[in-house]
Amino acid sequence: MIVLIDYGVGNLYSVAKAVASVGGDVKISSAADDLKRAEKIILPGVGAFGDCMKNLAATGLIPTIEREVANGKKILGICVGLQILFAGSEESPAVDGLKIFSGHVRKIRADGLKIPHMGWNSIKFGDSKLFAGLSGEPYFYFVHSYHAIADDKKIIAATTTYGETVTAAIEHENIFATQFHPEKSGDVGLHVLKNFVDA
Numbered sequence: 406m407i408v409l410i411d412y413g414v415g416n417l418y419s420v421a422k423a424v425a426s427v428g429g430d431v432k433i434s435s436a437a438d439d440l441k442r443a444e445k446i447i448l449p450g451v452g453a454f455g456d457c458m459k460n461l462a463a464t465g466l467i468p469t470i471e472r473e474v475a476n477g478k479k480i481l482g483i484c485v486g487l488q489i490l491f492a493g494s495e496e497s498p499a500v501d502g503l504k505i506f507s508g509h510v511r512k513i514r515a516d517g518l519k520i521p522h523m524g525w526n527s528i529k530f531g532d533s534k535l536f537a538g539l540s541g542e543p544y545f546y547f548v549h550s551y552h553a554i555a556d557d558k559k560i561i562a563a564t565t566t567y568g569e570t571v572t573a574a575i576e577h578e579n580i581f582a583t584q585f586h587p588e589k590s591g592d593v594g595l596h597v598l599k600n601f602v603d604a
Contacts, residue, residue, distance in 0.1 A: 407602065408443040410470075411435045413460045415449025416588065420483065423588035427599035437469040445601070446470070446478060448582075450485030454510060454551070455497025457485045467503065474505060474580060481601045482582030484549060487575060490582060491553050505580065508555040515568020521550040528573045528585070530563035535574060535581050535600050543593040545573070545585035552584055 424431045450457045489502045494510035527542040552571045562576035574583045587594035
């Protein structure tokens, strides 16, 4: 079972439908017991960093997420679900993230380009479980104004370019996350979700 965490943010049903379409046994839940029983966890997120952390804290799930991830359970963060894995964001300076990774989230510096970054962008990736079986520089769908600046550059699995080099995905041991929306990215997005389901 893959638990898609319901904490009031994120397009849960389109993510759940996409995961199910590639063979994932997915359950939308905000129950700690479900997270403990799950084989894998998906952490979605849309909107502001501070609102996501406030809503997540209100569920009481943060200690469970931290414990399960520390014990090796695989997790996939999507969009702001990637950003809150870090220490904090300049979008919500007074709010701490989950601090699973060291680094900070800051606004994209894209002089002359519209913010938020919204639409299809090609990505560059290296050796990665998430992107296994893909080649070239495939296009994924992004909607965001901020991106993660990781202290450890080795966890960056993919980048895109939008005025500057932007973190598009991270991957480290059992932790995966995408800044783009795989559920909105057509066949290549489904391929990424399938790789996570099979990881």
